Every structure is written in C-alpha cells, then in structure tokens.
Amino acid sequence: MLKLVDPILSPELLYALRAMGHRHDIAVVDANFPCDAGDNRLVRLDGVSGPRALDAILGVFPLEEQEPHVAWRMIAENDPVKILPVFEDYGATLRRTQGKPVELTAVHPDDFKDRVRAAHTVVVTGERRFFGSVILRKGVIPPT
DSSP: OOTTSOTTSOHHHHHHHHHOOTTOEEEEEOTTOOOOOTTSEEEEETTOOHHHHHHHHHTTOOBOOSSSOOEEEEOBTTBTTOOOHHHHHHHHHHHHHHTSOOOOEEEOHHHHHHHHHHSSEEEEEOOOSTTOOEEEEBOOOOOO
C-alpha cells in the first residue's frame, strides 16, 4: 500500500504510467474491446468501471495542455455527435479531475483502434457499456 495513491492502481499500471513520456498515449478500454498486447503494455483492471479507472489514473497522470485534442473516444453507432451515458461519465471525470472541461474528441472506430494499437499502454477495464473506451495524451509536470 502507498499513501495518497489510489489502491486500484496496480504495480504494473503505476510502472507503465511512470515509464510513459511526454505525449505518449494511454488507452483505457472497455471489457469488450478487442485487443492484445502487441507492441504496447497491457494492464488489466478487471471489475473496475472505466470512469473509476480513469479517475484513479488522472490522480497521478498529467494530461497534455499544449495541444487542442488530448482525449479521444470512438464514434458511437455511426453518429459522431451522439453522446452516450458512458461518454458523459468520462467527461464528468475529466472535468472534475482537471478543473475544467476537456473535450472528448470523437474519432472513427478504425482510427480509434489504430490509436489504441499505437498507444504506449492499454488498460483493459471491467467497463461493460459499449463504446466505453477513451485515449488520453500524457502531458508534463512543470518545475516548481
């Protein structure tokens, strides 16, 4: 156990988060998302909802602030403007942890899957809602 670190952040996930560099991407995907380790790190958080996993990750993960798009979701049901409840939950988590609204940029499913394959780390959650996956871009921690 560690102080001030959410206990759902496993040793493997903490290692991956620490190993990531500036502008590396992390994918937090739902339980149904088709993925294998490929060239990226695969971390499992079975039984943990996507928004709960996102909340824990964003407790230690600096989100990129110098780019217009830093968080992505898949277009749901061929409708780029359709906002599913899971997207609202992710948006609320991003807003609360960042102290401001963060746009979840909608991308075509094929492009989203390509981005997941290119991500530094893929976190498979227990999220069972369809389209319950997001990708985040890592930022920096400024000097104090």
